[in-house]
Amino acid sequence: MRAARWSAEHPWRAILAWIAFVAFAVGLAVAIPTNNTTDADYRVGESGRADAMVHDADLVQADTENVLITARSGSLESSAAESAAEDVVAAAGEADHVAEVGDPQWNADRSALLVPIELAGDTDEVDDLQRAVDGVAAEHDGLDIRQAGDVSLDAAINERVGDDLSAAETTSVPVTLVLMLIAFGALVAAGIPVLLAASSVAATIGLMAPLSHLIPSDDTTASMIVLIGMAVGVDYSLFYLKREREERAKGHRTLDAVEIAAQTSGHSILVSGGAVIAAMAGLFLVADPTFNSLAIGSILVVAVAVLGSITVLPALLVKLGRWSDRPRVPLLWRLNRRVGQGGISRRLLGPVVRHPLVALVLASGVIVGLAIPALGMKTHSGTLDTLPTSVPAVQTVKDISKSFPADEGASATVVVRGDAGEGAQVQAALERLSSDAVDTGHFVASGRGVQTSDDGTTSLLVLGMPYDETDERVDDALRELRGELVPAALGDLADAPGIEHAVGGGAAASLDFADKQSGRLGLVIGFVLVLTMLIMVTTFRSVALAGISTVLNLASVGAAFGVLTLVFQHGWFSGSLDFTSPGFVIDWIPLFVLVVLIGLSMDYHVFVLSRVREHVQHGLPTRLAVQRGIADTAGVVTSAAAVMVSVFAIFATLSMLEMKMLGVGLSAAILLDATLIRLVILPAVLVLLGDHVWWPWRPSRPRGEPVVEREPAYAVSAR
Numbered sequence: 001m002r003a004a005r006w007s008a009e010h011p012w013r014a015i016l017a018w019i020a021f022v023a024f025a026v027g028l029a030v031a032i033p034t035n036n037t038t039d040a041d042y043r044v045g046e047s048g049r050a051d052a053m054v055h056d057a058d059l060v061q062a063d064t065e066n067v068l069i070t071a072r073s074g075s076l077e078s079s080a081a082e083s084a085a086e087d088v089v090a091a092a093g094e095a096d097h098v099a100e101v102g103d104p105q106w107n108a109d110r111s112a113l114l115v116p117i118e119l120a121g122d123t124d125e126v127d128d129l130q131r132a133v134d135g136v137a138a139e140h141d142g143l144d145i146r147q148a149g150d151v152s153l154d155a156a157i158n159e160r161v162g163d164d165l166s167a168a169e170t171t172s173v174p175v176t177l178v179l180m181l182i183a184f185g186a187l188v189a190a191g192i193p194v195l196l197a198a199s200s201v202a203a204t205i206g207l208m209a210p211l212s213h214l215i216p217s218d219d220t221t222a223s224m225i226v227l228i229g230m231a232v233g234v235d236y237s238l239f240y241l242k243r244e245r246e247e248r249a250k251g252h253r254t255l256d257a258v259e260i261a262a263q264t265s266g267h268s269i270l271v272s273g274g275a276v277i278a279a280m281a282g283l284f285l286v287a288d289p290t291f292n293s294l295a296i297g298s299i300l301v302v303a304v305a306v307l308g309s310i311t312v313l314p315a316l317l318v319k320l321g322r323w324s325d326r327p328r329v330p331l332l333w334r335l336n337r338r339v340g341q342g343g344i345s346r347r348l349l350g351p352v353v354r355h356p357l358v359a360l361v362l363a364s365g366v367i368v369g370l371a372i373p374a375l376g377m378k379t380h381s382g383t384l385d386t387l388p389t390s391v392p393a394v395q396t397v398k399d400i401s402k403s404f405p406a407d408e409g410a411s412a413t414v415v416v417r418g419d420a421g422e423g424a425q426v427q428a429a430l431e432r433l434s435s436d437a438v439d440t441g442h443f444v445a446s447g448r449g450v451q452t453s454d455d456g457t458t459s460l461l462v463l464g465m466p467y468d469e470t471d472e473r474v475d476d477a478l479r480e481l482r483g484e485l486v487p488a489a490l491g492d493l494a495d496a497p498g499i500e501h502a503v504g505g506g507a508a509a510s511l512d513f514a515d516k517q518s519g520r521l522g523l524v525i526g527f528v529l530v531l532t533m534l535i536m537v538t539t540f541r542s543v544a545l546a547g548i549s550t551v552l553n554l555a556s557v558g559a560a561f562g563v564l565t566l567v568f569q570h571g572w573f574s575g576s577l578d579f580t581s582p583g584f585v586i587d588w589i590p591l592f593v594l595v596v597l598i599g600l601s602m603d604y605h606v607f608v609l610s611r612v613r614e615h616v617q618h619g620l621p622t623r624l625a626v627q628r629g630i631a632d633t634a635g636v637v638t639s640a641a642a643v644m645v646s647v648f649a650i651f652a653t654l655s656m657l658e659m660k661m662l663g664v665g666l667s668a669a670i671l672l673d674a675t676l677i678r679l680v681i682l683p684a685v686l687v688l689l690g691d692h693v694w695w696p697w698r699p700s701r702p703r704g705e706p707v708v709e710r711e712p713a714y715a716v717s718a719r
Contacts, residue, residue: 004262007253007315012316018308025206028332035212041289043514046482050504057417057458059451062099065149067115068400069093069104072144079112088115091132092094093360097125105404112403119151126152126398144280150397156393157656162187164654165223172226172647173198174382176234179646183639185557189241192316193706194397196308197233201226204301212294214517218293228596230299230647235603235640239265242636245318245325254321266310268610271539272603278486278531279599281557282524286517286591292505302599349634352683353627360684363676371558371674373565379587381510383469386582388655401468410465410474411446416490418499420456425493427452430461433489437463440485442477465507470582474507504550514587528598529553539606540613541697548693549605550683551599552677554625560593560669567664568657577664579657586658593665600644601673607634608678612686622693626686634679641674 005440007014043051045094049330054060069081085104091116092101102116117129137145173194180190189653202227208217243265280302283295313371317324384401385711387394415435416426430450437443446462448477453459463481467474482496482503488495490501536546564585612629650672651663688694 001263003310004314008258008318009320011315012358014311018312022203025203029206029209032209034209035216037216037289038164042517046502047504047512049507053415053417057453059111060451063458064118065117065148066400070112070144075625076111081554084143085113085115091136092117095132096128098580109401114404118281124151146396148393151483153393156391168650173651175646179643186328186467189324193234193237196237197230197505198234200305201229202310204304214294215296221293221297224294224392225297225301228298231644232302233305234643236269238640240313258317269309269606272606273302275532275535275600275602276302279528279595282528286520334610356684356687359680363680367555367559370562374561378584380470380584381588386657410467410469411505412463412503413505414461414503415499417458417517426459429490437485477509478508478511525564542694544695556601556673559672560665563668564665589661604637604678622691626683631682640672
């Protein structure tokens with residue numbers, strides 16, 4: 001109230017202060033370089049120790065690009081393939097940023113020929129090499145000559161991600177503006193939420209630059225800031241604007257209407273923002289650099305959006321006055337006036353209030369049915385199968401991994417560090433390990449042999465695996481390698497003082513990450529639910545209401561996880577969404593969907609319950625307060641949910657499977673939460689419990705407020 005009153009009485013100061021704040025924050029991003037996460041930040045467990053030893057010994061393998069030569073049709077003719085390989089070797093040797101071109105290698109059945117090309121230093125430039133390979137390919141019509149490797153694959157994926165996010169951001173703003181125009185029927189009112197949300201996002205991205213030197217920033221953080229910032233920024237403005245408009249329609253002056261909106265919707269915004277921040281703070285429990293970065297970015301953008309909603313928004317509304325309802329879009333304006341405040345929702349709420357038990361059973365049945373598939377959810381880190389096959393480099397790497405599993409397939413790196421004098425024993429042990437591992441059938445020799453550092457203290461052996469990255473046998477093979485094969489090959493060396501060994505590599509890092517995160521999802525769920533429950537108890541002074549909120553949040557999360565499982569693990573609607581099911585859900589998606597969903601759904605929950613409590617405080621019986629409160633807020637909640645669902649649904653149309661999962665999970669979850677949960681289950685539970693819902697403290701009536709002795713006319717007509 002104090003913040004809103006000051007802003008309303010000094011509107012220009014508030015507006016200029018907000019502009020100065022946003023400009024200052026954006027200036028920080030220009031003046032201070034962002035500190036991004038590095039590979040070392042992601043080291044976990046034994047694979048992390050192996051990676052650190054490799055880097056300390058300067059045994060990091062130079063980036064390698066591979067040129068795959070296969071037949072366009074039929075069998076591959078040896079002479080033609082070898083002639084093409086010679087041309088590739090010659091052309092690649094003259095390309096920029098190439099250190100060495102290896103000898104061509106045949107696969108086991110001689111259906112493919114591979115030319116390995118080692119790049120110079122830490123270069124990420126392969127354009128000249130790609131042109132050279134394309135030139136050779138043009139001269140050999142009967143052959144399929146393709147290039148791929150970590151550098152070219154990363155470049156292609158980064159370009160695709162950039163294009164996807166740019167398209168999503170470009171589309172989300174006009175979509176949001178159109179939905180706000182439908183909600184308000186006036187251009188200025190529609191533009192205010194979008195403007196506030198966009199300025200909050202810009203300020204947050206600027207503030208993240210200095211903060212990144214405390215918590216390194218992940219590449220995905222900026223996109224998540226846009227996603228969360230636009231969602232909560234529009235929500236908070238919508239809550240405030242709708243209430244201010246409602247009070248002006250009752251005859252209040254603009255200044256009085258703004259103060260009433262601050263006292264009601266403004267208070268709800270503060271509580272909602274606290275709930276979202278509490279939910280996002282749960283990400284810190286994962287103890288992962290990506291989640292730490294996402295947590296700080298999300299918390300900051302929510303805090304900035306709340307600040308804007310209780311300062312600059314009241315100032316804008318006072319300065320604009322009734323001009324916020326101009327220029328009107330005639331058709332939309334008349335439609336809004338005709339439908340009225342909660343006109344549609346009152347008709348939908350009638351059957352729920354009359355038959356609450358039936359409504360509760362039917363709606364709960366749908367939610368439980370959607371949640372059941374989540375019990376069989378499988379998670380895995382992103383693999384080649386989760387990358388879009390429309391990227392040529394992705395398909396090429398897949399083909400290389402099938403024909404040459406030791407080069408592009410799942411692999412393990414065994415690292416041993418000790419005294420230089422024991423180097424010969426270590427090398428002999430690793431050679432013995434290579435033979436023993438291959439004999440198990442779970443590993444294949446990479447052809448690189450044992451590599452030793454210049455000082456002779458560190459040796460490593462790379463073993464390939466003839467399995468796809470998502471094959472369950474990869475984890476079994478790694479556990480066998482760590483628990484049996486390596487100790488047996490090293491013998492007494494394994495326990496010798498000064499000797500350290502570890503098994504690393506991409507597959508081992510994925511296994512270690514999964515083991516580390518095992519149980520973290522339950523920990524985060526518990527933390528978030530307990531914290532939000534405490535917020536509800538503090539805000540509404542009702543243990544029963546806090547318990548209801550917790551159960552509804554769990555229901556929303558369960559339904560969201562079930563939808564993710566059905567769509568991406570079992571492949572439902574894969575044709576419509578244009579993807580091929582990998583048979584699992586990418587491991588970080590459920591956790592992120594969980595905290596975002598609980599945070600955003602609490603926005604609606606607090607807003608709705610605050611209005612219900614307001615009516616109870618004014619003397620209405622709980623049953624009527626529920627009907628009126630939800631009817632009054634349903635239009636706002638529906639508008640806010642429509643914005644979120646539309647923005648998240650845009651992500652479901654992108655080519656990257658991670659973005660699809662995020663978009664489908666959040667859009668489906670918000671849709672279910674704003675409809676079945678908030679318009680059916682919540683009112684049904686509140687009506688069934690009656691006054692017990694406020695236990696142990698019933699909301700007190702403000703001093704001077706008359707008690708409503710009888711049902712108002714709208715309640716009688718609705719019933």
